[in-house]
Amino acid sequence: MKEEKALKKTTKREASGTDAGNVEKAKRNMPWKTMPTNGSKHRGVRRVLDYVVMTLAAAIYGIAIGLFLDPNMLAPGGVAGTAVILNRVLPLETGTLMLIMNVPIFLFGLWQFGLKFMISTIFSTTLASTFVNLFSQYPAVTKEPLLAALVGGSLSAVGLGLTFHAGSTTGGTDIIVKYLRQKMPYLKTGILMLGLDVIVVTASAFVFGDVERALYAGISVGVTSFVLDLVLYGRDGAKLIYIISDHPEEIAKRLLEELDVGVTYFEGAGAYSGKEKQVIFCVLRKPLSPRAEAIVKEEDPKAFLIVTNATEIYGEGYKSYFGEKL
Numbered sequence: 001m002k003e004e005k006a007l008k009k010t011t012k013r014e015a016s017g018t019d020a021g022n023v024e025k026a027k028r029n030m031p032w033k034t035m036p037t038n039g040s041k042h043r044g045v046r047r048v049l050d051y052v053v054m055t056l057a058a059a060i061y062g063i064a065i066g067l068f069l070d071p072n073m074l075a076p077g078g079v080a081g082t083a084v085i086l087n088r089v090l091p092l093e094t095g096t097l098m099l100i101m102n103v104p105i106f107l108f109g110l111w112q113f114g115l116k117f118m119i120s121t122i123f124s125t126t127l128a129s130t131f132v133n134l135f136s137q138y139p140a141v142t143k144e145p146l147l148a149a150l151v152g153g154s155l156s157a158v159g160l161g162l163t164f165h166a167g168s169t170t171g172g173t174d175i176i177v178k179y180l181r182q183k184m185p186y187l188k189t190g191i192l193m194l195g196l197d198v199i200v201v202t203a204s205a206f207v208f209g210d211v212e213r214a215l216y217a218g219i220s221v222g223v224t225s226f227v228l229d230l231v232l233y234g235r236d237g238a239k240l241i242y243i244i245s246d247h248p249e250e251i252a253k254r255l256l257e258e259l260d261v262g263v264t265y266f267e268g269a270g271a272y273s274g275k276e277k278q279v280i281f282c283v284l285r286k287p288l289s290p291r292a293e294a295i296v297k298e299e300d301p302k303a304f305l306i307v308t309n310a311t312e313i314y315g316e317g318y319k320s321y322f323g324e325k326l
Helices: 020-026 040-072 078-086 094-136 145-165 173-183 189-208 211-233 248-258 286-299
Strands: 008-010 238-244 264-269 276-285 304-310
Touching (some): 040 094, 040 145, 040 211, 078 094, 078 173, 078 189, 094 173, 145 173, 145 211, 189 211, 238 286, 248 276, 276 286, 286 304
Antiparallel strands (some): 008 264, 238 276, 238 304
């Protein structure tokens, strides 16, 4: 038996990207993040746009809590959920309680992230608390707890996601999650927040004496986690395909021309047969995966095909190497 030869990468075309003409379509639709950063004028304009986004995000978050979750006694986890619970036992508004509980977290944030980061966080948190109090004065949009959980959870995630994209947080567990993300970057923000929120949701069942409400709150937390990851990371999940075939040129040509995706060749050899083969390596978006598999089957029914999920993809056509991990 011959020893397997070392693989040599010979790139025909970058596997991580699309054609240059399609790059702009693949960029995140956060225009203020793609503005030129050279010069104080551009930095100033970008920062103003960040604060505009923070204001919009705070309003969306206030709507989620004040018009959907709080009036239906749904504690969405974190500081906001704790404030919803305490609002039932203390003579203070939910938004006010949110701001008070954030004070020690602000101090922790100042220690860990510095004044520059915390200025925007204090702005976002104060504004979000104000909007919660403002919208709480109006009747709930719905008294149906399931609908409130779904819509409130989704809006909450949109507000949080936009705030994170603008380089800030809404305080509370957001700051804790940001700290944990720096220590454990392999964990996604939505998953970390979900773990912390479960504690608050469980507590709400005992305080309200209503397990059913707590279950609806749990649905809200799950929706928030899912939508938040979608807002932060986008639908950039993709398929990673390895193809070992006797007809690699024909397959690669069709992948390039018909699907407009990148293809890379690896030079490999079978450990048993010793026969040299070109291994096709390809990353493509999920909707294109079935068509790619069909091409392989049409060109070589005996091909060896490996398809797996790929996330956190960086490079041309996907996410930037230089963006801060959220």
